[in-house]
Amino acid sequence: MEHDCANMAVDAMRRVRQARLYRSDPVPHDVLTQLLEVARWTGSSRNSQPWEFIVVTDPEMLRQISEIRTPINWVAGAPLAIAIVLNGESAVSEAHDEGRVTERLLIAARLLGLGGGTAWFGDEAQEAQGKALLGIPAARAAHSVVAIGYPVTTRDHRPNRNIGGRKPLAKLVSHDRLGEREG
Numbered sequence: 001m002e003h004d005c006a007n008m009a010v011d012a013m014r015r016v017r018q019a020r021l022y023r024s025d026p027v028p029h030d031v032l033t034q035l036l037e038v039a040r041w042t043g044s045s046r047n048s049q050p051w052e053f054i055v056v057t058d059p060e061m062l063r064q065i066s067e068i069r070t071p072i073n074w075v076a077g078a079p080l081a082i083a084i085v086l087n088g089e090s091a092v093s094e095a096h097d098e099g100r101v102t103e104r105l106l107i108a109a110r111l112l113g114l115g116g117g118t119a120w121f122g123d124e125a126q127e128a129q130g131k132a133l134l135g136i137p138a139a140r141a142a143h144s145v146v147a148i149g150y151p152v153t154t155r156d157h158r159p160n161r162n163i164g165g166r167k168p169l170a171k172l173v174s175h176d177r178l179g180e181r182e183g
Helices: 002-014 029-040 059-066 070-077 091-111 124-134
Strands: 051-056 080-086 115-120 144-149 151-153
Touching: 029 051, 029 080, 029 091, 051 059, 051 091, 059 070, 059 080, 059 124, 070 115, 070 144, 080 091, 080 124, 091 115, 091 144
Parallel strands: none
Antiparallel strands: 051 080, 080 144, 115 144
């Protein structure tokens, strides 16, 4: 039984995809609270917990965020986004921590029947624009928002979409030293 649950969890994790099209249904408050608890409990470098979260549900604010750069224009259609605001004290460890909390939010969203997508603000000027919109001081770091909602699809609907699929493990995995393949 325990092994079956673990297999189901791993299978669900493998199915996490970037969602960019959402139904207009709001995310229930209790579900949002669960997502924020997952974020809060995510591990961080030296347990520094270098983050705060801004929940954005205002459609006008989501629209403004989506206009920071063309590749994130889909954010306007999300019912909510969570901005990850970092202390700005250690770019290296905070980059690691930001990746961890982002991925946890995406996995938790999937497990709760939602979809999520990461929208990076872009270069330094675009990041400054995102921070200004969200009232984040210049000394703090904020690179992205995680959009959350009930996905219409996880297929990339954009005209410049990426090529899907995954490389086979045989091309990705080495044993003991880079390039040493099993077999």
